[in-house]
Amino acid sequence: MKLIVNELKKVINHRTIIEDVSFTVNHGEIVGVIGRNGVGKTTLFKAMTGIYLTDNGRVLIDNQDLTEDIALKQELFFVDPLNNFYIHYTPMEIAKMYAITYPKMDVDQFLTEITDHNLPLNQKVKYFSKGMQGLFNVLLALATQAQFVILDEPFDGLDVLVRENVKRLLINAVQSKEISLIISSHNLAELDTLVDRAIILKDTKVVGEYSLENLRETARKIQLVFKDGLPDEIKQAGTLVEARGRVYVMIFENYTRQLDEKIANLAPLLYEELPLSLEDLFRTQLVNENDYILEK
Numbered sequence: 001m002k003l004i005v006n007e008l009k010k011v012i013n014h015r016t017i018i019e020d021v022s023f024t025v026n027h028g029e030i031v032g033v034i035g036r037n038g039v040g041k042t043t044l045f046k047a048m049t050g051i052y053l054t055d056n057g058r059v060l061i062d063n064q065d066l067t068e069d070i071a072l073k074q075e076l077f078f079v080d081p082l083n084n085f086y087i088h089y090t091p092m093e094i095a096k097m098y099a100i101t102y103p104k105m106d107v108d109q110f111l112t113e114i115t116d117h118n119l120p121l122n123q124k125v126k127y128f129s130k131g132m133q134g135l136f137n138v139l140l141a142l143a144t145q146a147q148f149v150i151l152d153e154p155f156d157g158l159d160v161l162v163r164e165n166v167k168r169l170l171i172n173a174v175q176s177k178e179i180s181l182i183i184s185s186h187n188l189a190e191l192d193t194l195v196d197r198a199i200i201l202k203d204t205k206v207v208g209e210y211s212l213e214n215l216r217e218t219a220r221k222i223q224l225v226f227k228d229g230l231p232d233e234i235k236q237a238g239t240l241v242e243a244r245g246r247v248y249v250m251i252f253e254n255y256t257r258q259l260d261e262k263i264a265n266l267a268p269l270l271y272e273e274l275p276l277s278l279e280d281l282f283r284t285q286l287v288n289e290n291d292y293i294l295e296k
């Protein structure tokens, strides 16, 4: 199954929050949606899942428009964390409710999982701790057997052990059931080791889409020192992400052999490759050079 988001647009109070947002989620793929606070990630998820009516665009599962085939909704799971109705119910009650919308859900299996993770079956979810709620949401999402599971900040407020547990559950589910995940998170270090592809939102639009595997092959993060400062031709070939005195850290999204030779010919006093993370990518795309404090 493939999910296609095509030119999605949402205007709230005469303000365009997202527009022309298009991307595809393939079977068994984990896609990260990243962007600064307030850029519209949750709005995108609400628009994708029909919580919001959209002002343009379509969401298709296997070429079938979600608004035209209601049954496809059972292939999509999303809960708005800030407006989560189910917290007023117990896991037992929630299981029965969700089993109606998601007929593939195995209620007994779900309840066993809840108990196995030491969560109470008969306490309202609003009385769970934040970590327990986060874990519960992931268990519920996976139990629905939806092909496309959307998780908005699934690691928020979770301690390291719960976070590891949640991550393991997600990875196992993708590997064993070949479901697809769409995840937003401010925790880029967690996403880094989880996602196959990252979509970066900025100023209402998708400004970058990267396969992490391809990126690791083509991009480089390099620390450089030149005798007379950073040459313009090098500066223009990449993004300057840090400058301390004469030490410059550059990210080159497309590090070619020609560029490598060009740098070598300029005889840098220091050339050191640094590990490239999703956080670096985020900085490259979303931060202006002027945002950096240049230490002299």
Ligand SMILES: Nc1ncnc2c1ncn2[C@@H]1O[C@H](COP(=O)(O)OP(=O)(O)OP(=O)(O)O)[C@@H](O)[C@H]1O
Residues within 6 Å of the ligand: 012, 013, 017, 035, 036, 037, 038, 039, 040, 041, 042, 043, 044
């Ligand atoms: N129902 C609403 N009414 C008015 N404004 C809204 C509404 N929903 C979202 N917005 C505005 O849309 C913008 C995007 O909000 P959204 O929650 O989608 O951002 P986000 O990327 O998920 O943010 P964060 O990373 O902080 O969770 C914000 O400026 C927000 O104030």
